[in-house]
Amino acid sequence: MYMIRALRYRCSQQTSFGHEVLAVFKRYLNSSETATALRPFYFIVHPDLFGRHPKERLVNEHSLKILHEYVANLKTQQSYTRKPIDLVFYIRDPNNQKSFKDIKISLQSTDIRKTVSTILQSCGLPLDYINTVPVQQKTRRTNPAAKWYTNYDVPEWNSRTEPKYKAPAQRSLRKWLEENYERVQRYQEASRQTQSEIDSLCERIVARVGVQSVRWENIWGNRHYIACLRTFSQLSEGQPARMRNTLQGRTLIFGNETGVNLHGEIVLGSEDVTTEWINLLKSVHAYDPMIERLPRMEQELSRLLNNIQIMRRQKREFVMAQNYEVLLNKMLNSLRRCQHVVVKELGDQDLSHLNLVVECESGPLALSNCGQFLIPASIPGTIMLKFIVENIERAATFLIDAKLHTFYMDQILDQCNNVLNVSSLQRDDAITPQQMTKCCQRLLDNQQLLNPLLQGTRLKVSTYYTVMKDGEITIPWNWI
Known part of the structure; x- marks a missing residue:
């Protein structure tokens, strides 16, 4: 068997x-x-x-x-x-x-x-x-002479039928890939030349100023990235020793605004002038004490909420450290004023298996699909506690579900990368691990039909079809 x-x-x-x-x-x-x-x-x-x-x-x-x-x-x-x-x-x-x-x-x-x-x-x-x-x-x-196959020798064949699963998309994935195949190839070829210049500029910057890595986190394309890299490279040529003293071992990100994010990474806004970049780089070391304070503040917030785990969402490159400190302070002060309510609502109940994210300044209370409490900092402590108490069981269920589906998603992603021979396979933030698993499973089930059209492509799973200028293909998770 x-x-x-x-x-x-x-x-x-x-x-x-x-x-x-x-x-x-x-x-x-x-x-x-x-x-x-x-x-x-x-x-x-x-x-x-x-x-x-x-x-x-x-x-x-x-x-x-x-x-x-x-x-x-x-x-x-x-x-x-x-x-x-x-x-x-x-x-x-x-x-x-x-x-x-x-x-x-x-x-x-x-x-x-x-x-x-x-x-x-x-x-x-x-x-x-x-x-x-x-x-x-x-x-x-x-044919009548067909041999008896053993468990070690499972035959393969091409199925020319469309997948049985019908999703609310208007056209099949295979047809869409065929229609856009030449355009994808053209964009990929242009992107390869651009990527070669990006890699060269990044290597030069890493060698000169000693940053740990350089990353692009921006809505604009690679041409804007190259422009930022060229500008920074010229800026670092004039004072390499000072730049190295400031950036040694740090992560450099080109993003939408300039600052130091909550992870301690240096973010330079792609639309900001070099003067703003220089002003930030002069004061980078002043942010270090703040970065060291943030984990202690998160620990205190966790203690006030019966050891609930304070998490930082993965896509938080643009939450600046000083803004995050303000959010944590507001929530800490709100909870300190109502600790008697915490004792009344939670008692000695241990919440260490649950996750909470300090989401923003203001907005609705929410429970994410991954089981994380998304709490705005300005919400009164009593309302926050009521929401948490009412959703403890749901949060635990969502959290375990997410971990389970993430495990199987990681497994099937490895299979897809090996079988489909794509250069990369990612999912949009809006796509859950369960949806990604279903999508990848159907890609594997239809590999013989799709392999020639997907080979060597950069594939992203979202809720729509599109081809990016750098050749990345985006497909809906519920494709037909």
Whole structure:
């Protein structure tokens, strides 16, 4: 038995053309189906649910890591290298939520469907979902002399039919790629020449002033990036020693405004004059104490909210350090004035498994798809606490869901990069890990149709079709 387990038989009747029909049954769960099937299991064993129980948390973390590796090997068809393993997980006793019992799971099957079933059954969880996932059947005409295929030799064939999944897009991905193929190639060729100059300028800047890296985080294209690099390169030529003293080991970003962001990275606005750049570079070291204060302020905010984790969202290059410090100060002062409400609403409840983001100055309270509380700094502490208390369970559910789907998304991204031979594959911020997983799974399922059109391209998954001037292709996640 293997991850893709095929049960094959020959039909007893010959076709009028002297061929047989070979039916192939694939006992296979794709990444999205595996994540959905294991969802109930994650909700009872995830380490984030054992914040105040370090022993149980550590055991579950270790077992989950091994389980992830086991499932990943099954999905990459490396199952024949896996030996049977025994895992232990702690779950809460259904009869007494304050105590735990250990569950032993023995994994020895090399079939992904049976492995998932074993995990669920070991924890007493139902198989309702996995039983609804059909054993897929595909047929293929063969000649009577067709050989009996073994588990090691699964035949491939081209399917000329459109995917069964119908999304609310107006045209198929394949047709759109064919229509834009020449334009993409033309843009990519022009982009290669531009990228060569960018790489050369960046290397020169890194060598001269000792920055750790140079990055472009801007809505404008590569021509604006080259202009910024040339300007900065000329600026650094006049005083390389002073520039090196200021920028040694730091990250340099060309963005929309000038300043030092909350990560301590130097941001130079692409539309600002060089005088503003120089003024910032003269005062960079004055920001260092502020950058050191920010983690301590986040720790204090976490303490006031029963150890909730204060997170910084990934795409925060343009949140400047001084602005972020002001936001943290406002929220800290608001919570200090209502600590009696915190005690009343939360008591000694530990929130270390939840995440909070200090989002902005003002705006609506929100819970992101990833389970993060997005809190504006100007919101009164009492309203903030009420929102958190009302959404604790939803936040924990979203957070575990996001981690589960992110794990499977990372797995399938590796497969796509290897199989589709794209130069890069990214997702838009608006696309969830679950949507990205579904999109990538269907790209893999249709690889033979799409491979020639996608090879060597830079691919981004979003909600629309477009071709950027640098040759990057954007496609909707629910393409047809």
